[in-house]
Amino acid sequence: MVQRMIQEEKRQLRDLQMDCLDEWVTHYRSFSGEGQCAAYIPALEKANPFDLGICIIGPGGTVIKSGDWHVSFTLQSISKVISFIAACLGRGISYVLERVDVEPTGDPFNSIIRLEMHKPGKPFNPMINAGAITVASLLPGESPQNKIESLCTIIESIVGKRPTINEAVFQSEWQTAHRNRALAYYLKETGFLEVEVEEALEIYLKQCAIEVNAEDIAMIGLILAHDGYHPLRNEQIIPKEVARLTKSLMLTCGMYNASGKFAAFVGIPAKSGVSGGIMALVPPRSRQEVPFPNGCGIGIYGPAIDEYGNSHAGVMLLRHIAEKWDLSIF
Numbered sequence: 001m002v003q004r005m006i007q008e009e010k011r012q013l014r015d016l017q018m019d020c021l022d023e024w025v026t027h028y029r030s031f032s033g034e035g036q037c038a039a040y041i042p043a044l045e046k047a048n049p050f051d052l053g054i055c056i057i058g059p060g061g062t063v064i065k066s067g068d069w070h071v072s073f074t075l076q077s078i079s080k081v082i083s084f085i086a087a088c089l090g091r092g093i094s095y096v097l098e099r100v101d102v103e104p105t106g107d108p109f110n111s112i113i114r115l116e117m118h119k120p121g122k123p124f125n126p127m128i129n130a131g132a133i134t135v136a137s138l139l140p141g142e143s144p145q146n147k148i149e150s151l152c153t154i155i156e157s158i159v160g161k162r163p164t165i166n167e168a169v170f171q172s173e174w175q176t177a178h179r180n181r182a183l184a185y186y187l188k189e190t191g192f193l194e195v196e197v198e199e200a201l202e203i204y205l206k207q208c209a210i211e212v213n214a215e216d217i218a219m220i221g222l223i224l225a226h227d228g229y230h231p232l233r234n235e236q237i238i239p240k241e242v243a244r245l246t247k248s249l250m251l252t253c254g255m256y257n258a259s260g261k262f263a264a265f266v267g268i269p270a271k272s273g274v275s276g277g278i279m280a281l282v283p284p285r286s287r288q289e290v291p292f293p294n295g296c297g298i299g300i301y302g303p304a305i306d307e308y309g310n311s312h313a314g315v316m317l318l319r320h321i322a323e324k325w326d327l328s329i330f
Ligand SMILES: NC(=O)CC[C@H](N)C(=O)O
Pocket: 075, 076, 077, 078, 109, 110, 129, 173, 180, 205, 208, 272, 273, 274, 275, 309
């Protein structure tokens, strides 16, 4: 089965003329100037706005890369996906969903408005900051350190190396996280946080500061594409039910208040972060003549972000590839 998949992937990629990926990266990199590196976290502003890289991994082990795929960046909001998975694994899906809903908001990722407008103030979903700070407090482990470890363990089981936390990015955000502090205080008052405010913030901001590159997030995407099964290790890492729930949240809420547009014009589950990463995935498809018919994970890095907080050139590149390779799940 795996052997057949590898041959099929290789055949597809021969036909693909891989030069086009390099061409597309070069072309879309030139649009980076229309976006800007996130400035509200001072350390993120130091990134090179013209970096653009991509890594795509298929279940047969084929890896294709182009541009600045090797540049390290911090997960930021992409960590919300892993944190949600870890909380579901540690506490059970129903326990988590009693404290955070699965509804998109159409509001910016750091918005506070719905917490007060809708009683009892349950965060709308785990992909916005209010939901993610709540989920961070639910992670398995007694201390902030243990809770972060539970996330790093999941990442390690998928990418094969233990990730590190970028202390400079963590400190930079810790000192300027006024809005996230406001959200956390509000959630504490309404009873949704299971730990103290400063602890919840420490966990949340440290998970955001976990360092990865495009290849690492492509691998996480690949495992989600296969419903939690690691096709290269032949191991179920995440239960299918949790993986499916996570993908539905990525599709409906993963690109912040541009999730609808992304679903309409790209059409695959994805999660972005303000450092410029996008983790996307393509489930196995019924047509065999398309590239990566057995699905793939896609990691993108392009730190100049748009008004929604998504990588500007990264979204354009992904949209183009989705059109050319017919990736949409719809
Ligand atoms: N959208 C993001 O990537 C947000 C993550 C960032 N750490 C924040 O809380 O503001």
